[in-house]
Amino acid sequence: xxxxxxxxxxxxxxxxxxxxxxxxxxxxxxxxxxxxxxxxxxxxxxxxxxxxxxxxxxxxxxxxxxxxxxxxxxxxxxxxxxxxxxxxxxxxxxxxxxxxxxxxxxxxxxxxxxxxxxxxxxxxxxxxxxxxxxxxxxxxxxxxxxxxxxxxxxxxxxxxxxxxxxxxxxxxxxxxxxxxxxxxxxxxxxxxxxxxxxxxxxxxxxxxxxxxxxxxxxxxxxxxxxxxxxxxxxxxxxxxxxxxxxxxxxxxxxxxxxxxxxxxxxxxxxxxxxxxxxxxxxxxxxxxxxxxxxxxxxxxxxxxxxxxxxxxxxxxxxxxxxxxxxxxxxxxxxxxxxxxxxxxxxxxxxxxxxxxxxxxxxxxxxxxxxxxxxxxxxxxxxxxxxxxxxxxxxxxxxxxxxxxxxxxxxxxxxxxxxxxxxxxxxxxxxxxxxxxxxxxxxxxxxxxxxxxxxxxxxxxxxxxxxxxxxxxxxxxxxxxxxxxxxxxxxxxxxxxxxxxxxxxxxxxxxxxxxxxxxxxxxxxxxxxxxxxxxxxxxxxxxxxxxxxxxxxxxxxxxxxxxxxxxxxxxxxxxxxxxxxxxxxxxxxxxxxxxx
Amino acid sequence: xxxxxxxxxxxxxxxxxxxxxxxxxxxxxxxxxxxxxxxxxxxxxxxxxxxxxxxxxxxxxxxxxxxxxxxxxxxxxxxxxxxxxxxxxxxxxxxxxxxxxxxxxxxxxxxxxxxxxxxxxxxxxxxxxxxxxxxxxxxxxxxxxxxxxxxxxxxxxxxxxxxxxx
Numbered sequence: 001x002x003x004x005x006x007x008x009x010x011x012x013x014x015x016x017x018x019x020x021x022x023x024x025x026x027x028x029x030x031x032x033x034x035x036x037x038x039x040x041x042x043x044x045x046x047x048x049x050x051x052x053x054x055x056x057x058x059x060x061x062x063x064x065x066x067x068x069x070x071x072x073x074x075x076x077x078x079x080x081x082x083x084x085x086x087x088x089x090x091x092x093x094x095x096x097x098x099x100x101x102x103x104x105x106x107x108x109x110x111x112x113x114x115x116x117x118x119x120x121x122x123x124x125x126x127x128x129x130x131x132x133x134x135x136x137x138x139x140x141x142x143x144x145x146x147x148x149x150x151x152x153x154x155x156x157x158x159x160x161x162x163x164x165x166x167x168x169x170x171x172x173x174x175x176x177x178x179x180x181x182x183x184x185x186x187x188x189x190x191x192x193x194x195x196x197x198x199x200x201x202x203x204x205x206x207x208x209x210x211x212x213x214x215x216x217x218x219x220x221x222x223x224x225x226x227x228x229x230x231x232x233x234x235x236x237x238x239x240x241x242x243x244x245x246x247x248x249x250x251x252x253x254x255x256x257x258x259x260x261x262x263x264x265x266x267x268x269x270x271x272x273x274x275x276x277x278x279x280x281x282x283x284x285x286x287x288x289x290x291x292x293x294x295x296x297x298x299x300x301x302x303x304x305x306x307x308x309x310x311x312x313x314x315x316x317x318x319x320x321x322x323x324x325x326x327x328x329x330x331x332x333x334x335x336x337x338x339x340x341x342x343x344x345x346x347x348x349x350x351x352x353x354x355x356x357x358x359x360x361x362x363x364x365x366x367x368x369x370x371x372x373x374x375x376x377x378x379x380x381x382x383x384x385x386x387x388x389x390x391x392x393x394x395x396x397x398x399x400x401x402x403x404x405x406x407x408x409x410x411x412x413x414x415x416x417x418x419x420x421x422x423x424x425x426x427x428x429x430x431x432x433x434x435x436x437x438x439x440x441x442x443x444x445x446x447x448x449x450x451x452x453x454x455x456x457x458x459x460x461x462x463x464x465x466x467x468x469x470x471x472x473x474x475x476x477x478x479x480x481x482x483x484x485x486x487x488x489x490x491x492x493x494x495x496x497x498x499x500x501x502x503x504x505x506x507x508x509x510x511x512x513x514x515x516x517x518x519x520x521x522x523x524x525x526x527x528x529x530x531x532x533x534x535x536x537x538x539x540x541x542x543x544x545x546x547x548x549x550x551x552x553x554x555x556x557x558x559x560x561x562x563x564x565x566x567x568x569x570x571x572x573x574x575x576x577x578x579x580x581x582x583x584x585x586x587x588x589x590x591x592x593x594x595x
Numbered sequence: 596x597x598x599x600x601x602x603x604x605x606x607x608x609x610x611x612x613x614x615x616x617x618x619x620x621x622x623x624x625x626x627x628x629x630x631x632x633x634x635x636x637x638x639x640x641x642x643x644x645x646x647x648x649x650x651x652x653x654x655x656x657x658x659x660x661x662x663x664x665x666x667x668x669x670x671x672x673x674x675x676x677x678x679x680x681x682x683x684x685x686x687x688x689x690x691x692x693x694x695x696x697x698x699x700x701x702x703x704x705x706x707x708x709x710x711x712x713x714x715x716x717x718x719x720x721x722x723x724x725x726x727x728x729x730x731x732x733x734x735x736x737x738x739x740x741x742x743x744x745x746x747x748x749x750x751x752x753x754x755x756x757x758x759x760x761x
Contacts, residue, residue, distance in 0.1 A: 016729040016742035050731025198687035201728035236634065236671055237727060274627070275634055277669030278725070294627035296668040312626060355689030355730040362731055393688065429688045443691055453668070585749075 002040040004081055005059040009122060011046030011208055012201070012240060013362070014053035018070075019043075022054050025073040030081070039081050045209015047122035048363040049109055052092060057104075057122075064104050066092040108378050109360050114341065116349045117165075117202075117325040118365045121209030126244050129251040132212040138257055140331035141216050144223055145265040153224040154180060157327070159335035161347035166192055166283070166320030167395065167424040168500075169346075169413040175317055178307035179225040182315040187227035189218050190311060190318040192288060193234035193241070196280040197396030198447065200427035202351035203321035205363050207234065207241035210325065211248035215271060217324035219258065220331065222269040225317055229270060233288050236275040245273055280397075280451035284499045285310075285318045287453070298455045299499035320425065322351055342368030346412035356393075356429035357383050369410040372402055376430055387432035391515070395424030397444045397451075398504030400511025401437065420511040422504070436533035437516040438523055442470040444508040452501065459502030462493040466509060474534040478524040487513065528595070535579045538594045544569035546591035553583035553592060605646045612650065614639050619654045629655065629665055633672060642673045678713045678720030680758045685735045687726030694747065695734035699723060701748040702736075705755065718759070 008014075008023050023043060030036050047055050052066035058076075063086050065076065072090055079085045088096055094107045104110050115121075124131040132138070144153050158173030179187060191214060195203040206214065218230045234242055249271055252258040260268045274292050281287045282297040289311045291297035310316025326348060330338045339347045346368040352375065355361050359381030366375065372392055376382070383389055391401040394411075400421035402409065409415055413423050431440070445467040454460045466489055469482050490506035497503045513520060522528050529537040542553070542562075547569040554562040554570055561577040564570030572583075572592075584592045618635045622628040632651060637643050643666050652659040666672045684690075684699040699721075703709060706719050713720040729735045732744025736754070743754055 012728045013731040016732055016735070016744060050729070053731060195728075196725065198691075198726040199689045199730055201726065201730060204728045237725070274630065276671075277630065277634065278671035279669050280725070291630065292627050294629035294665070296664050298668075353730060355733065356692050361689070361733070396688070427688065429692065431692060435692055440692075443688070 002038060004039045006039060006041045006081070007044050007057045007059070007122065008041065009045075009047050009053065009055040010043035010126075010240075011050070011121075011205055012238075013046065013050030014055055015240065017053040017067075019054035021070045022056065022068050022073065025070040026056075026077070029073050029077040033077055033082060035077070035081060042125045043127075044123065045121040045126050046118075046205040046363055048113075048118070048205075048365075049092075049360060050362040051360055052362075061086060061101075062103055063101065064092045064095050065090050108381060109362075109364075112370065112374055112379055113365050114349050114367050115365050116329055116338075116341075117206060117322050117351055118209070118363065119329070120213065121205055121363075124210070126209050126211055127247050129212060129248065129255060132210070136328075136332060137212055138216055140328035141219050141223075141257065142263050143331055144220050145263045145267055150180060150224045150226065153220060153331070156331060156335050157224070160330045160338040161335075161342075161345075162323065162326055162330060162338065163346065163413060164320060165322035165326075165350065165425070167398065167422060169423060172319060172323055175307065175319070176221065176224050178305070179227075179315045179317045182308055184315050186229070186312075186314045187225055188311045188314055188316040189221045189225065189227045189230040190289065190292070190316055191218055191230070191232040191324060192283060192285070192318055192320045193232055193238075194276045194283050194288060195235060195238075195321075195425060196283045196451075197398075197425050197427045199355050199429050200353045200396060200425045202353050202363055202426050204238050204241050205351075206321050206325050207238065208244055211241075211244050212252065213325045213328055214245075214321055215248055215252050215258065217327035218271060219262065219269045220327055221317060221319070221324070223267055225315070227317075228268045229272075231272050231274050231292055231311070233274050233276055233282070233292055236277060242273065242275065249273070279453070280447075281453045281499070281501050284501055287499065288318065289316065296453070298453045299501075301498060322426070343410060343412045345414055350411070350423070350426060352426045352428040354380050354428050354430070357387065357432040357435070358430040359384055366411075368412045371408050371410050373407045375411070375428065376407065380430065383430065383432050387434065389430065390433050390435060391431045391437065393421075393429040393431065393440065393508075394427065395422040395504075395507070396427050397447045398422060398500070398507055399424045400507045401431075401440070401515060403515040405515075420507070420514055422507070434531055434533070436474075436529050436531035437512040437519050438470065438474055438529075439531075439533045441508045441512045442467065442474055445470055445505070448501065448505040452505075456496075456498040456502060458493045458496040459498070459505060462489060462497075463502070463505050465489060466493070466506065470509070473520060473523050474529070475536045476523065476527045476534075478520075480521075480524055482524065483513065483517070483520055532594050538579050539574055540572050540577055540579060540581075540583065540592060540594050542570050542572055543591050543593060546589050548589055548591070550588070552586050552588070556582050556586045558582065605644045607640060607644075607646060611639050615647065615650060616654070619651065623655070629657070629662065633662075633666060637672060642676045644674065675711070676713065676717075678718055680719050680738050682719055682721050683724040683727075683737045684721070685725075685727050685729070685733070685737075686723045687730065687733075689726070689730035690734040693733045695736075697748040698734055698736060698746055698751060701751045702755075705751060719755075 054068050056065040056068050095102045154176045162172045163169040279297045282291045284299045287297045287299040306316045349365050351365045391403050448463045452459045493506050549567040559576050559578045561573045648662045652662045735744045
């Protein structure tokens, strides 16, 4: 028995901000004080509040230490773990209220969250199957194999109303029943862990924080559709996730939870990992399967759908990591419990990766139907530096922007489609007034042009032409007709592309045109970028009334474009200026402006 | 990725080739073996020059163009060797809105190379990468396995200085 448990986040965010050094400092310090028998240190998955990493929680008190540095460790060990005095100075300040320390669940960031898919992330050691089992792990699989028929399992999933969390939102139970209905000597269960949306990392956190939940759910899916083999297609860019999956699969095999005759039920199921190699299009289901088969990951026309002819030509189901992570809880707690959360047509919760211009960047899980305002202003803690909220981008390169006027929209699948965005896998990037919407559309198009596999013409050539038009506008060479050309081309690409990548690629352009048309027009008519981002349209000026003539800007200017004498207002030679912005950063008087 | 054939002569050793043949024989019977073999081959050689692809094609009894087709499709496979220090700038959305583009431009200018290239002394190579999932630290770059977050373009010189001495 240990009297204290110290949980240190080992997710990618915290590992990048140095949690490994915290772990080793902690072990060393505990050893020095002779506390290794009394205090247990556990490396967990992601807590969600990545902006404050490295994160450390001490139980039983539940003290939440944030942005911990190795040099803080001796103090925490000496004061808190040895003498029982919480080091308030180092706590996440939102949990400190005068002399009291609040529980984490009362903080703005966690209060509105409801953790279903992430329930074990930041709670258990993901590299230890016993900890997962202690939290009801593999009970759902046991229940399915011993109490339910495959059809009953599918019915429960159908009744729960669970829809695919990868973005499309197709009802999971229906997908399973389609695959079940097709007879074949071999069927496959696949997991899409090729999380390619820039700015989305919820699947990675589940893989890193709770890999057994995925394994258990895939085995349940295998039982439901009659498959004995599964593949997890995971990005090679997620080394921690891959390692923990390998460990978890090994442990599950040792415990007889994968392999032959699981729970003495006569059901066989095993899993293999396949690594992606950096192709966004492989998130599309047919492309992913082609890639597992060892070919160029190009999509193919549907029908036949994977439920009929999928991997190696056999009936296959493919679900995303977060979808699977919900399954064990649905089996254990029942379809009604799951369906009681969320909105009429979108049940349960959704995990979002909150990023961009927001205080609390990190991972949040909220009931469907939560409004964007609650996410941004309450959970996210608002926009830094007193800036105004301008838009939120969901759905990555396939999605669109939600403008400030729609901030009270309840987030669910259908509402997002209605306002021209989509759920996507769950990236939610917040943008403030310094973000140029034309530039953002261009950014996403650069991404799709890069990632278009080239198989079908509308996507390969169409996205390239879109990008050229956007580049022309951001360079100040646009004409009003270009907006019409953009729109026409967008609809053409949407209607004629072969797969989801091309069909959704124009969305960032269409949605910014819908809500921020005035910015496009400003770029074209006034040759101005209202947000001050598009360099070709900017000019830098020194305000003579504010300039003190300190000469700092003239010294820093890499192009030698600033001239003037000491204590006299300086001037910028616009012909020489390279618009790097170095002078603005250095000026202490706010005398330089970009227009 | 850059599809040009590497100008740097192939310097594979017999030990590396033995390792590669070992990997191929382990995976040969597996369905869809080509991808795992290519990934391990890249671990062995650091990149996938045409000479390595020829060995794989011959062993798997597969046309070379099919191997080449797969190698050039995925951005993770490289036909060029990487530098001793591989710099990746995250250009995911979260990093981009926080100024990762400026950092990338500054690195490119300072090192005098474009994305996908390697400095002539073999020290640094530069590439843009997709989201590495450390969005809480945006903007982020990685140098081999070291991660640097919350950077501005002015921090670039300090980061490079740490490695140029080594």
